[in-house]
Amino acid sequence: MFSVQFHLNGRAVAVEVADPELPLLFLLREYLKLTGTKYGCGEGVCGACTVHLDGQAARSCQIPVRALAGVRVTTIEGLSPAGEHPVQRAWIEGQVPQCGYCQPGQIMQAAALLAENPRPTTPQIAAAMAGNLCRCGTTPRILAAVAAAAQIGSTERHHG
Amino acid sequence: MAEDLGRGSFRKSRRRFLIASGVATAGAGTGIWAWPEATSVAGQRINDFVVVAEDGTIEVLLPAQDLGQGATTVLPMILAEEIGADLHRLRIHAAPRDASRYGNPAFDGRLVTADSKTTSGYFDLLRRAGAQTRLALIAAAASSRGWNPADCRAEGHAVRHRVDQTSIDFAAIAQTAGSLRAVEVGGGDLKARRDYVLIGSSPPPRDLRAKVTGAFAFGVDRRSPDALVAMVVRSPHLLGLPLEVDESAARQVADVEAVVRLEDGVAVVARNTYAARKGASQLKVQWTPPVAFDDLAQAQALIAALAGADVAPQVVAQSGDAAAAGDAAIVVDMSFTTPQVSHLALEPLNAEARARALGLGVAIRGSGQSSDLDMRYAARAWKTAPFMIEIHTAPSGGAFGRRVLNDTVRDAATIAKALGKPVQVIRPLADELRRGQVRPASAHRIAARADATGRLLYWEHTCASDSVLARQLPSTFEAKGGQDNTATDGLRHPYRVAAGEILRWCRHESPPEPGFLRGVSAGTTIFASETVVDVVARQAGRDPLEWRLAHVEAQAGRRVLERVAAMAHWGAVDGARRGIALMSFRGSWIATVATLVRQAGEARVARLDIAADVGLAIHPRLVIGQIEGAAMFGLSLALFEHLHFRDGAAVIDGVASYPVLRADRSPAIQVELVGTEQGERPGGAGEIGVPTVAPAIGNALATFAGQYQTHLPLRLGIGGETGRAAAAS
Numbered sequence: 001m002f003s004v005q006f007h008l009n010g011r012a013v014a015v016e017v018a019d020p021e022l023p024l025l026f027l028l029r030e031y032l033k034l035t036g037t038k039y040g041c042g043e044g045v046c047g048a049c050t051v052h053l054d055g056q057a058a059r060s061c062q063i064p065v066r067a068l069a070g071v072r073v074t075t076i077e078g079l080s081p082a083g084e085h086p087v088q089r090a091w092i093e094g095q096v097p098q099c100g101y102c103q104p105g106q107i108m109q110a111a112a113l114l115a116e117n118p119r120p121t122t123p124q125i126a127a128a129m130a131g132n133l134c135r136c137g138t139t140p141r142i143l144a145a146v147a148a149a150a151q152i153g154s155t156e157r158h159h160g
Numbered sequence: 161m162a163e164d165l166g167r168g169s170f171r172k173s174r175r176r177f178l179i180a181s182g183v184a185t186a187g188a189g190t191g192i193w194a195w196p197e198a199t200s201v202a203g204q205r206i207n208d209f210v211v212v213a214e215d216g217t218i219e220v221l222l223p224a225q226d227l228g229q230g231a232t233t234v235l236p237m238i239l240a241e242e243i244g245a246d247l248h249r250l251r252i253h254a255a256p257r258d259a260s261r262y263g264n265p266a267f268d269g270r271l272v273t274a275d276s277k278t279t280s281g282y283f284d285l286l287r288r289a290g291a292q293t294r295l296a297l298i299a300a301a302a303s304s305r306g307w308n309p310a311d312c313r314a315e316g317h318a319v320r321h322r323v324d325q326t327s328i329d330f331a332a333i334a335q336t337a338g339s340l341r342a343v344e345v346g347g348g349d350l351k352a353r354r355d356y357v358l359i360g361s362s363p364p365p366r367d368l369r370a371k372v373t374g375a376f377a378f379g380v381d382r383r384s385p386d387a388l389v390a391m392v393v394r395s396p397h398l399l400g401l402p403l404e405v406d407e408s409a410a411r412q413v414a415d416v417e418a419v420v421r422l423e424d425g426v427a428v429v430a431r432n433t434y435a436a437r438k439g440a441s442q443l444k445v446q447w448t449p450p451v452a453f454d455d456l457a458q459a460q461a462l463i464a465a466l467a468g469a470d471v472a473p474q475v476v477a478q479s480g481d482a483a484a485a486g487d488a489a490i491v492v493d494m495s496f497t498t499p500q501v502s503h504l505a506l507e508p509l510n511a512e513a514r515a516r517a518l519g520l521g522v523a524i525r526g527s528g529q530s531s532d533l534d535m536r537y538a539a540r541a542w543k544t545a546p547f548m549i550e551i552h553t554a555p556s557g558g559a560f561g562r563r564v565l566n567d568t569v570r571d572a573a574t575i576a577k578a579l580g581k582p583v584q585v586i587r588p589l590a591d592e593l594r595r596g597q598v599r600p601a602s603a604h605r606i607a608a609r610a611d612a613t614g615r616l617l618y619w620e621h622t623c624a625s626d627s628v629l630a631r632q633l634p635s636t637f638e639a640k641g642g643q644d645n646t647a648t649d650g651l652r653h654p655y656r657v658a659a660g661e662i663l664r665w666c667r668h669e670s671p672p673e674p675g676f677l678r679g680v681s682a683g684t685t686i687f688a689s690e691t692v693v694d695v696v697a698r699q700a701g702r703d704p705l706e707w708r709l710a711h712v713e714a715q716a717g718r719r720v721l722e723r724v725a726a727m728a729h730w731g732a733v734d735g736a737r738r739g740i741a742l743m744s745f746r747g748s749w750i751a752t753v754a755t756l757v758r759q760a761g762e763a764r765v766a767r768l769d770i771a772a773d774v775g776l777a778i779h780p781r782l783v784i785g786q787i788e789g790a791a792m793f794g795l796s797l798a799l800f801e802h803l804h805f806r807d808g809a810a811v812i813d814g815v816a817s818y819p820v821l822r823a824d825r826s827p828a829i830q831v832e833l834v835g836t837e838q839g840e841r842p843g844g845a846g847e848i849g850v851p852t853v854a855p856a857i858g859n860a861l862a863t864f865a866g867q868y869q870t871h872l873p874l875r876l877g878i879g880g881e882t883g884r885a886a887a888a889s
Contacts, residue, residue, distance in 0.1 A: 018414045026434045035381040036374020039433070040506045041589045041815040048506050059724070075375035083373040091372045095364065095781055098789055099228025100371030101378060101507045101557025115590070123824075129823035135506055135558045136228050137792030137849075139826045141785070 006068040008032070009078025020066035026047045027065055028075060036076040036104045040133075047132030050105035050112075050129035051075050076104035079111060086156070087111045090149035098136035106132045117119045118157075119150055169338035179341040179562070201253055203250035204297055204340040206479070208261045209239065209289040212340055216317065217329030218245050218293070221255040223262035223282065225273040225529055226367070227559040229846050230782035233365040234279055235286060237778055241358040242290025242351055243297070243328070244314030252366070257531045257551050272530040274564050274676065276746040278842030279778060283842055290804055291349045292342050300339040301328045315357075353776075353840055360836070361782035364697045367555075369680060379527030379554035380586060387512050387582040388417055389433050390575050391440040394425040395447035397808045398671040402426055404445040420578050427575050429583060437588070451806030453671045458805065459497045462603035463849075465624035465668035466495070473622055476648045480660030485618035488609030490699045494692055495605045498684040499802040500598035500672055504820060507557020509819040511539070511569040511593060513576035513582040521548030522573050526668035527556040529563040537566070541573035561676035563595060565632050594814045597675025599849040600626035600647075614700025614707055617659045621651055623685055624666040628674040650682025650851060653689045654744045655711040678793060679850035682745055684872070690741040690855030693870050697702045704859065705730055708742050716773040716835055720751040723771035723834045736766065739860030741852035746844025749773040752791070752852035756860045763864055763876045765857060766794065772848060775839035783845045784831045790849025791829060796821035798854035799873050 002020040006013060015027065022094060025042070028034045028051070037060055040048030045063040051060045052074040057064065079085050083092075087110045090096075097103045106129065113128040125146045134142065196280075201221070203213035220239060224231040236250045255262040263269035266281030294314045301319035302309040311322050320327040333339060370376035383389065395401065409417040410428050415435035420427040428439035436674040461469075511526030511534070522542045528534050530552040538549045556563050572585040602625040609618040619759070629637040629644040637644060644667075651663040677683070696709030705725050712718055721742060726730075730738055730753060742751045750772040756763045768791055777783045800819045806812040812818065854872060862868045864878045 022434050026432065029381075030432045030434075034374075035377060037837045038378075038506070039380060039508065039586075042437070043590065043814045043816065045815045046506055046589075083369055088372045092364065092368055095362070095368065095785065097228070097365075097368065097371040098230075098785060099226075099375050099507075099556060099558050101228075103371055105373045107372060126826065128825045133504075133506060133820060133822065134819070135504055135560065135568070135793065137789030137794055138785070138821050139821075140788055140829045141821060143826065 001064065004065055004068050006070060007072040007120050010073055015065070017065055020064060022065045023061050023064040024051070024068065024073070025060040025066060028060060034077050038101055038104060040102070043143075046102070047109060048105040049104050050108040050132065052108060052112055054113060055112065057109045076108060079108065085111060086152040087114065087146070087149040089151060090145040094145040094148060095143050096138050096141040096145050098138055102132060102134045106134065106142055110149060113146070114150055114153055118153055120146070122147070161839060163670050177252065186867055190262050196756065196855070198415065203337070206335060206340060206342050207289045208295045209286060210293045212293065212330065212334045214334055216249065216329055216334050217284035218243060218250045220252050221262070222252050223255040223264070223271065224278045225553050226555040227273060227529065228556070229278070229565070229786055230365055231273065231278050232367065232777060233363070234778045235282055235781060236357055236530045238283060238286040241289040241356055242287050242790040243293045244316070246700070247316040247358065247363060249317050249330075254553065257535065259532060270530070271532040272531050272564060272596050274561060276846040276848065279842045281749060288345050290611060291345045291351070294342040295345060295349060297333050299341065299343070300333045300336070301721070303337075303860050304328070304336070352491060359776070359778050360630050360780065362675050362779050365782060376555070378507050378557045379525065380507055380557070382525060382554050383512060383584045384514070384719065386583055387514070387584045388427045388429050388431060388579070389436040390420070390427045390571070390573050390585045391423065391436040391588065392425045392427045392585065393440050393443050393445060394591065396594055397450035398449060398453060398595070398805070399451050402445050403448060404446040405860035409442040409444065410439040410759055413442055418576050418579055419443070422571065422574055427571065429575060429579065433586060434524050436586070451671055453693060453808045454806045458601050459603065461496060461670070462601060462624045462668055463495065465666045466603050466622050468666065470668050471666060473594070474642070474665045476663040476665055478653055478662045480657070482618055482620070482660050484659035485609050486659075488617055489612035490605070490610040490614065490696060492608045492695050492699070494688075494695070494868075494870060496688040496870045497693070498602045498687065500601045500805070500839060501677065501797055501801045502593055502596065502598055502803050502818060503558070503560045503562035503675070503677055504589065504593070504815075504818060505558030505560055506589070508589060509568045509587040510584060511566060511572040512582060513572035514582040515576065515580070516550060517548060520544060521550070522576065523550040523552065523568050525552040525554060525573065526566060526569060526572070527563055528553045528566050529556065529561070533564060534566055534569045537569040538573045541570045542577055551849050560678040561680070562845070564676050565597065584645045589815050590812060593815065593818050594810045596673065597685065598672045599680070600670065600672070600674045600679065602630070602684040604685065606688055606692045608692050608696055610696050610700060612700065614697055614702045616655055616657050616696065618712060619653070619657045619661045619740070621685070621689060622664040622666065623648070623651065623681070623688070624668050625681065625684070627667050628672045628676055630667065631669070631674050646676055646680040649680050650685035650743070650745065653693070654706070654714065654717050654742060655693060658711060671808070678735045678790060679847040680742070682847070682851040683797060684850035686741065687854045687858070687872060690743070690852065691858055691870070694739070694855070694859045694862070695868055702738055703731070708740070711753055712742070714744070714749070716749040717742060719747045719834050720771040720773050724751040724753050727771060727830060727832060728755060728769035737763070737860045739856045739863070741855040741859065743852050744847070745848050745851065748775065748845065748848050750787070750848045750852055751770060752856040754853065754856035754860045754866070756857070757877065758864070761878060763861055763878055765799070767830070768795070768853065768856070770831045770833055770849065771828070772831065773835040773843070774833060774848070775836070775841050775843040775846045777836040777839065778832050778842055780833060780836065786845045787831045787849040788829055790847060791831070791853050792821060792826065794850035794853030795827070797850070797872065798857050799876065802873055
């Protein structure tokens with residue numbers, strides 16, 4: 001058995017798996033029962049499985065468990081206590097989701113962008129979100145919501 | 161059909177009833193299986209759609225599936241409006257799989273969520289069910305207070321007396337057992353359009369919060385704890401079948417439980433998804449040799465089919481005659497081809513199968529669009545009767561028509577039966593691209609004639625494609641007399657033709673498996689027809705907008721054209737190039753203007769403006785979202801998507817081999833609804849955004865290049881591949 005310790009949504013966890021190549025995606029979904037991280041292409045192409053590793057957006061289907069030692073992993077379930085992250089609030093205000101399948105990954109991607117660049121330009125937003133597919137075509141609402149979330153974040157930094 | 165179903169829907173009420181979800185029999189859940197549990201809906205049953213619970217909650221039995229289109233929000237809004245209920249005090253349950261009560265009247269009475277027909281199809285049934293509920297609540301309140309029912313109205317989840325201004329909450333009315341009696345409702349009992357308060361507003365869609373917190377579970381998320389996972393390996397080649405299988409390496413993968421041979425593939429069954437995937441990669445299979453099939457041969461065969469090479473063309477519609485057109489000053493004769501394209505719904509196709517009734521039947525749970533068709537797959541695979549099948553449909557992570565024919569149900573039932581264990585089948589996206597369903601490739605030939613002023617005299621449109629109905633649902637195809645509306649949708653254009661017109665379809669069977677894709681054939685027929693009318697207008701020296709306005713009689717058609725022209729600044733001299741397309745489809749009208757700018761030797765789609773008349777918009781923000789989303793899907797099809805085939809196989813190394821629209825290529829988009837204030841009924845909204853995008857872009861591109869493109873996807877390189885008909889400048 002292969003054992004590894006890391007931080008998941010703010011808590012220390014230790015897991016034992018038979019195969020250290022097991023992708024984080026499946027560890028989250030099938031061992032830890034956190035199904036908010038979605039299984040899309042499984043090839044790192046669609047972005048549905050996006051999580052944060054030490055605050056950076058990453059495709060969890062491409063991250064083997066062996067690479068997790070000491071890493072801070074944040075999933076959609078751990079992004080905010082009650083779905084109140086500025087990005088989530090902007091998503092609700094903008095009525096962004098249709099089917100919703102890509103949205104946890106989109107939200108994690110957007111949250112990582114804004115953590116690194118709190119005031120992105122429109123082209124920076126589009127470039128940062130280009131790796132997250134949405135086949136329902138909510139992309140226009142996604143791009144608008146990321147800009148709105150940046151506004152919410154900036155207002156809160158000034159008044160919060 | 162609507163009337164028959166309507167009458168059947170209002171049966172006498174019972175105090176309490178149970179629905180074993182998926183079957184209509186009243187029976188308790190036995191607890192033997194992890195699921196399905198029988199769903200118990202307690203309260204006073206008003207009709208097939210409504211039960212009023214003791215606490216006043218309106219329990220709704222919903223016949224449609226959540227595909228992201230908003231059915232779980234919009235259909236309850238129709239009920240709540242008629243009842244006078246508070247939307248937050250409705251609770252939604254899946255309706256039983258009973259087509260006689262819950263089938264969509266607009267869909268031959270079937271349980272299918274597709275074809276932009278959910279809101280329009282259930283509108284009348286739900287209004288009547290709501291009105292019946294309101295009348296029952298008012299009658300009970302009036303009787304308990306000694307009021308005249310005529311002085312009462314229902315609003316805000318209460319019955320209010322107009323004179324003394326007091327009200328009774330639905331909860332107080334429903335507390336008394338047997339207080340509610342359903343009476344027959346007539347047209348006069350329905351709420352008047354001007355009195356709508358909820359319809360036409362845009363409350364937060366149901367499950368909005370769950371969808372942004374990750375709490376919302378789709379089919380693939382709902383695997384039972386005791387179920388195994390299976391992945392099915394199929395030949396990379398179309399029509400390929402397994403000959404020899406060496407499963408030893410696959411069996412050695414940790415957590416792989418079994419390898420099951422299927423007729424057309426080999427399933428690796430494991431305790432988790434990773435092991436199933438790894439096991440599948442370790443299978444060594446010798447397949448039957450490939451068939452000869454590639455893109456070029458396909459296009460040539462379709463062009464030949466247009467000339468009647470396979471079957472005599474089927475006349476879809478005909479009027480007037482060609483001879484009456486006389487000598488035409490303008491003659492346009494153009495051919496078009498479109499490739500196979502795929503849905504690429506992001507949630508992998510999935511289905512879980514579990515034996516029920518001592519193995520005599522099977523229960524299915526998966527992301528789906530049709531419990532009827534899921535049942536059909538399951539009954540065939542399990543070799544049992546329809547009433548032995550239970551279907552539990554989960555929300556879909558993207559559907560776009562693909563889950564109407566969810567063939568993983570067949571795989572799951574076959575494997576679960578072979579193993580005697582519950583199994584969830586998951587089909588990876590790349591496998592679906594290689595061997596899954598496609599919108600069939602098509603070819604078109606349009607011969608149009610007009611006089612020197614551009615007045616359209618004659619129109620002949622022949623298209624050729626495979627038939628989804630003939631291949632997938634042959635009995636339906638036969639019942640429709642060999643017609644397939646999913647191959648001929650969109651052939652009818654909205655323009656006045658002075659002398660004569662003929663529309664034809666030629667069926668050409670082709671190895672890729674055909675499926676229904678958002679917009680079906682309108683995604684190709686409209687590309688051809690809206691390109692040709694643009695050519696006619698330009699050759700007559702007329703503005704394409706003005707030509708369309710002059711040839712469309714319907715008010716709604718003119719309204720969307722005029723609106724979109726204003727939105728897009730049609731005619732502005734600003735260096736941008738604009739193209740327009742118009743369509744009437746699914747009872748709605750839509751006009752799209754694509755605005756293109758030149759950027760580094762290429763044209764770039766800078767924005768899309770869309771005006772649509774969908775009649776009554778129940779939830780305008782969801783309707784606009786549907787049109788916007790479909791337009792993005794249409795843009796992806798117009799510019800990027802082409803499932804290539806070579807040597808009998810899809811040219812797919814992985815999902816990245818199938819390019820689609822991404823955020824960095826998304827243009828600005830604006831969608832406006834017109835005519836919704838006057839609209840009495842909802843039209844279709846789910847698909848209409850798709851078809852007009854490609855011709856609007858193509859028509860704009862022609863103003864750069866001087867020539868019209870005749871193949872999809874379009875090429876943005878200015879001066880790229882061009883059609884035979886030159887565009888007058």
